[in-house]
Amino acid sequence: MVQYNFKKITVVPTGKEFIDIILSRTQRRTPTQVHKGYAISRLRQFYMRKVKFTQQNFHEKLSTIIDDFPRLNDIHPFYGDLLHVLYNKDHYKLALGQINTARNLIGKIAKDYVRLLKYGDSLYRCKSLKVAALGRMCTVIKRVTPSLAYLEQIRQHMARLPSIDPNSRTLLICGYPNVGKSSFVNKITRAEVDVQPYAFTTKSLFVGHTDYKYLRYQVIDTPGILDRPFEDRNIIEMCSITALAHLRAAVLFFLDISGSCGYSIAQQAALFDSIKSLFMNKPLIIVCNKTDLQALEGLSEDDMKLVMEMKSEAMKTLVGQGGEATDGSNVLLTMSTLTEEGVIAVKNAACERLLDQRVEQKMKSKKLNDCLNRFHVAMPKPRDQKERPACIPQAVLEAKAKQAEVDAEKENRKLERDLENENGGAGVYSASLKKRYILAHDEWKEDIIPEILDGHNVANFLDPDILMRLEELEREEGVLQGLEEDDDFEMDGAELTPEEQAALTEIRKKKSLLIQQHRIRKSTAESRPTIPRKFDKDKKFTSERMGRQLSSLGLDPSMAIDRARSKSRGRKRERSTDGVESMDVDGDKQNKKMRLKSRSMSRSRSMSRPPGEVVPGEGFKDSAQKKKAIKIAKSSSKNRNKEARRGEADRVIPTLKPKHLFSGKRSTGKTDRR
Structure with missing residues (x-):
């Protein structure tokens, strides 16, 4: 093709x-x-x-x-x-x-x-x-x-033109605008032709494909044609005329018998008479569309007469092509694209008519005679009067009967959709995925599938009484929590002296005030900058002030101050002078040396690690091996550093446009590099 x-x-x-x-x-x-x-x-x-x-x-x-x-x-x-x-x-x-x-x-x-x-x-x-x-x-x-x-x-x-094969099996649809041609194409093919309730929606040829008897047919939707002289037709109408004139196809002339397209049956019949010369040597079918609005039997006498005349003209073309004279049942067809009544019948009739015509033309061609002498059909001759009917083996009959039983079971069995409707519908019914399992016993289908972890069945390590034991533990934990709540000491002040009660009241008042201040600071913590302790001008957080406050409350602050000092992160360290004080006064030089040594030890924060010390994770066996590796690395980089060459530690800026890829010119000389 x-x-x-x-x-x-x-x-x-x-x-x-x-x-x-x-x-x-x-x-x-x-x-x-x-x-x-x-x-x-x-x-x-x-x-x-x-x-x-x-x-x-x-x-x-x-x-x-x-x-x-x-x-x-x-x-x-x-x-x-x-x-x-x-x-x-x-x-x-x-x-x-x-x-x-x-x-x-x-x-x-x-x-x-x-x-x-x-x-x-x-x-x-x-x-x-x-x-x-x-x-x-x-x-x-x-x-x-x-x-x-x-x-x-x-x-x-031209790139937007449809790909039409002029020699392929083709169904050509023509008629007045808005009679249902594009709707019919959308029904029988996968084409998506725009359908609107006004004339000349289709402005060019559209192609769809359909199948009939395992053969592919192309269906061409043509723009609407008006009944007027040939020279007055525009480009859109001339596309349809060109397709009718040159394509060997089965023609479906659509007729809107309801009149909803805006044109009467008389106007459509006049169009049929003006272009019937284009239908010569083509299978012609007259399709009465929109029967859902107007039945063919309900037409007036004049309109029915016009339709019958068109039918007789189509019959003449059928007889003229060498076809047999029939009652015309496959020449005049009715359908409705809205209800899809008769759509498939129209498609099958058109495809059948086209197929018969193409077979007949091939039978009349000279090529057939060249092929017939290559075929020989052998007809067996009887050698006696004995009848020999076809023998079907018993195994084949049994297989056929078994297959019939399987087919009957398939027809009678309930589908998942039926079970879903019986058991509450979608969202309520849950299909069982295990009922099709092929097992030795049907009761095994609903068994719980074991979960294997590290080669062991998890179910073997589960305690069946674990929930009951959990409840017992929760009860014991509740009893213990109740005892702890009872043991919590809450000072009610009943056993205190008047001075202790006053101190307790002052402490509680101070505690509530601190809680309120903390909540206020916490609410504005995101927008408030952090102030270092050394810029605390009010001296709110000194140990001396804490001691004064505790003393004013009648408490001993010494232990609290000692604890605060032991937890502080001051940089100064205490110097051990016990040994110096115990020495004799005459050893001034020795005392001075000890004081300097202790001062230098206090100032030292950290000791730098010697280069040969092995740190875990470096991969060296001992310090000797590490020193040797450092020595080899220095010697290897000495020459490169001396010559100022680039090493692995230097920063690399790659060439974004390599010359061999982006240079546009070639110099004179050979081109062997290609």
Whole structure:
């Protein structure tokens, strides 16, 4: 089958883009460095190469455009007429002719200037000739800029055309606008044609595909046609006329018997009479649509007469094609795309009519006689009077009976949907995934599947009485908590003296005040900066103030102050002077040395680790091995540091644009690296 795929046509650049593409390619693909000291033959060759290369690129690009666009005389007449209707083949051929002329002119220009360059006597003369040659080539392209723009528009429009095979089995749907053609296509195919309640919704040809008897059929939805002279029809109507004229297809003429499309049956019958010449040698079916609004039997006598006349015309075309004269039951059909009544019957009848016609044409063709002499059908002759009926083995009969039982069981068994409806519907019924398990015993299906962890069954390590034991533990814990609550000491003041009661009241008052202050500070903690202790001007947090407050309450603050000092993180350390005081007064020098030593020991915060000490995790066996490794590392980096070379510790800034990838020019010389 011939497939016309116009989506593969190369994009046509505009005139300016065309020139930029070719000149930049010439600059990139040819050498760019030349000196006046070169021999004159080398200078001539340099510029001749530029001119020839530019001409070749123009020729290749223009040839691609000319070859990609279809030639109207070489393609199927359907596509030839369709392109003529859409774009006017005179303008189309003229544009391609101008592109061809530009290609020939560029070839002549290159030829002339190459001849002149052969006699160039200086670098300046050769360069001027090269500039003139490229300039004239670009001028030729600028003159065909409108043709290039026109061809690009045609290419974009042709890419949107449907892919129709003129030689395939085709159902063609035609009729007045808004009679239900697109709705029918949407019903029998997977096409999504726009359907609206007004005329001329479909403005171009749409293609869908359907199957009948394991064969693929293409269904073409055509725009609506009005009953008017041929020369008055617009482009949209001419698309339908072109398809009717050139495609070998089964034609379905849609008739709106309800009149809701805005056209009467008389107008639709007049359209049928005006285009019936296009139905010759094609299977024709008249489809009365929208029977849900108006039944065929309920039509008036005049309308019914018109419908019967159309039916008789369709019968004539059937007899004229060599078909048998029938009652016309498969010529006039009724349907409703809204209720889908009769839709499949119309599709099957059209496909059957088309199939019969194609088989009949093949039987009449000369190719059949060439094939028949290759076939031989052997007919067995009886050798006696004994009857030999077909023998079916018993195993086959048993298998067939068993299969019949399985089929009957499948028909009678309840589906999950039925069980769901019986047991409360969706959200209530939960399907069991275990009922289809194939096990030795059916009662095993609902057993709990063991959970295996580290090769052991988890169920073996579970205590069946664990919940009961948990309850007992909770009860014991509750009893213990009750005892602790009873043991909590709450000072009620009954056994205290009046002075102790006053102190207790003061403490509780102070405690509540501190809690309130803490809550206030906590509420504004996020927005309040942290103030170091050394900037505490009010001295709220000193141990002396704490001692005074505790003393005012009648408490001994010594133990609290000692504890606060032992927990403080002061930097000063206590000096041990016990040994100094116990020494004799005469040993002043020794006392002085001890004091200096103790002072230096107190000032030292941390000892730096010696380089040979092994830290766990470094991977060294002992300090000797670590020292050896450090020595080897220093010696290896000595030469590199001396020569100021880059090492692994230096910062690396990678080259974002490597020259070999982004350089656009090639120097003169060999190209062996490619």
